[in-house]
Amino acid sequence: MGKTILILGGGTAGVAAANVLADVLPPGNDLVVVDRSPVHLFLAALPLLLVGRRRPGQLTRELTRLEERGLRFIQTEVEGLDLQGKRVLIQTGELTYDYLIIALGAKRQAQIPGQEQWSFNPYDLGEVQELRGRLARFPGGRLVLFIPSLPFTGAVAPYEIMLLVHDYFRRLGRRRQVELILVTPEERPFSFAPPEVSTQTEELLRAAGIELLTGQTVTAITKGGELILERGALAADLILGLPTHSLPPCLRATGLVGPNGWLTAHPHTLETPVRGVYAAGDVLGLFTPTGQPLPKVGFFAHYQAEVVGRNLALQLTGQKPNLRFRGGAAGASMLTGLRRGVFVSLSTYANPPEMTVSRPTCLAFLVKTLFEKYWLTAWF
Numbered sequence: 001m002g003k004t005i006l007i008l009g010g011g012t013a014g015v016a017a018a019n020v021l022a023d024v025l026p027p028g029n030d031l032v033v034v035d036r037s038p039v040h041l042f043l044a045a046l047p048l049l050l051v052g053r054r055r056p057g058q059l060t061r062e063l064t065r066l067e068e069r070g071l072r073f074i075q076t077e078v079e080g081l082d083l084q085g086k087r088v089l090i091q092t093g094e095l096t097y098d099y100l101i102i103a104l105g106a107k108r109q110a111q112i113p114g115q116e117q118w119s120f121n122p123y124d125l126g127e128v129q130e131l132r133g134r135l136a137r138f139p140g141g142r143l144v145l146f147i148p149s150l151p152f153t154g155a156v157a158p159y160e161i162m163l164l165v166h167d168y169f170r171r172l173g174r175r176r177q178v179e180l181i182l183v184t185p186e187e188r189p190f191s192f193a194p195p196e197v198s199t200q201t202e203e204l205l206r207a208a209g210i211e212l213l214t215g216q217t218v219t220a221i222t223k224g225g226e227l228i229l230e231r232g233a234l235a236a237d238l239i240l241g242l243p244t245h246s247l248p249p250c251l252r253a254t255g256l257v258g259p260n261g262w263l264t265a266h267p268h269t270l271e272t273p274v275r276g277v278y279a280a281g282d283v284l285g286l287f288t289p290t291g292q293p294l295p296k297v298g299f300f301a302h303y304q305a306e307v308v309g310r311n312l313a314l315q316l317t318g319q320k321p322n323l324r325f326r327g328g329a330a331g332a333s334m335l336t337g338l339r340r341g342v343f344v345s346l347s348t349y350a351n352p353p354e355m356t357v358s359r360p361t362c363l364a365f366l367v368k369t370l371f372e373k374y375w376l377t378a379w380f
Contacts, residue, residue, distance in 0.1 A: 002028035003316060006088055006095060008078055009103035010035030010063045012043075013281030013301040017101050019379050020309030022069035026317055031071035032095065034088070038063055038075050040380070041125055043154065044298055045372050047161045050128050050135070051168040053338065059125070061380040078104065078250045083274045089250075099276045101308055102263065104251065105153070106282040106296065108243035112148050114221035119146075119239035122161055123153070134238060135168065140177030141237030144227060146218045147184045152245050153282055155190060155295035156334040156344065158182060159201060161240070166208040167337040180210045181234070183227070185217045192292040192348065193355035200357050204336060245296070247283060260285045260293060267349070268324040270308050278312075280304035286327070289351035299329045333368035341365040 005021060007014050010033055018033050025031060040061045048054040063073050080089040081100075088095045108123055110116040120131040122145070143165065147158055162182050169175040182205065188198035189212070205212050213234075218241070220228040227234040247262055256272050258264040262285025265272045272279055281301035286294040294300065304325050311321035327349030334357075335341045341364030347354040358364065 003098040004030040005099045006097040007033045007101045010040050011105045012298045013103035013305040015379050016302045016305035017309045020306055024313040034074045036077045046128050047164050051164050065380045080250050081254050102279045103281045104248045106245040107248045111244040115241050118221045119241040122240050142179040143238045144181045144236040145240040147242050148244050151296050152242050153296045155297050160335045162210050163336045183213045183216050187215050197355045197357055258285045270304050278308045280308055288348050288353045294348050299332050333364040336360045339365055
């Protein structure tokens with residue numbers, strides 16, 4: 001008898017899991033993807049949209065296109081889980097399942113007083129489109145990007161955004177009229193990585209003339225364009241603020257939440273404490289051997305979804321699930337300009353965790369843009 005597999009979420013982890021299962025799942029099983037939005041957004045390319053190198057339609061795909069792979073897509077809000085009864089509560093009733101993959105991502109919301117009114121969210125498609133117009137008309141002054149809290153999706157995103165904005169104004173011949181400042185509560189960039197990686201990142205920012213303020217938390221933003229910090233204040237002419245990330249409310253009463261506020265799961269199999277229930281992507285709260293939270297990055301979400309999908313397929317065909325998430329990635333890229341980037345390699349389950357960053361090259365930029373095209377073509 002066929003099984004029903006529910007995938008909650010149409011982001012990176014959900015789409016990867018759906019595609020893997022559609023490829024390897026035995027016939028006769030029911031595969032269902034659930035998401036509140038009808039559209040998948042390739043979040044990693046938003047910085048390129050910001051600086052005019054992408055159009056909105058190039059970054060989005062209708063989730064109904066997944067149905068061409070033989071699965072079902074249901075657009076609805078997930079309101080809660082009944083793990084004992086194997087039910088997902090939705091706006092119109094409930095869905096039952098045999099296996100569940102939770103890939104709802106993080107809830108992203110402006111929570112700093114004044115942030116929603118007086119700053120732009122670089123993780124929101126509509127606000128990035130508006131901000132792109134503001135950058136094109138920006139006559140000069142101080143542009144500040146701040147990170148409100150940890151963790152956040154896309155560990156490289158704030159640095160990538162500022163380096164791209166630097167190159168954008170440089171190519172327009174207006175860089176000398178623009179002051180760029182990045183504010184972070186971390187004591188050093190990529191605090192989960194070795195100190196030498198932080199030093200390399202600081203050197204990249206310094207070479208681009210970007211000021212980095214570490215160990216600083218923004219507590220409010222005023223109508224006049226001032227960021228109130230725990231220690232002092234910072235005036236700005238244009239403000240970009242990452243949203244605060246938290247676990248979606250529908251998951252908070254599941255009994256799966258760890259002390260850090262995110263879902264718990266086996267670090268290698270991604271199975272939660274409830275048998276047959278898995279988690280992948282930003283909902284997870286995994287740790288390095290030294291106790292640092294794993295960064296919430298797209299390639300980890302992708303790899304986790306692959307492990308879950310392939311192991312489920314093995315299990316349903318009577319074979320032993322043998323794939324493991326190793327907490328590593330090689331060949332990922334961070335853009336450092338409109339034509340250059342650096343290769344990033346991670347081994348977060350090593351003790352201590354390892355990370356390397358290459359020198360900026362055109363090849364790293366090309367690899368990242370090619371992966372974007374692959375993702376939006378192969379998965380849809």
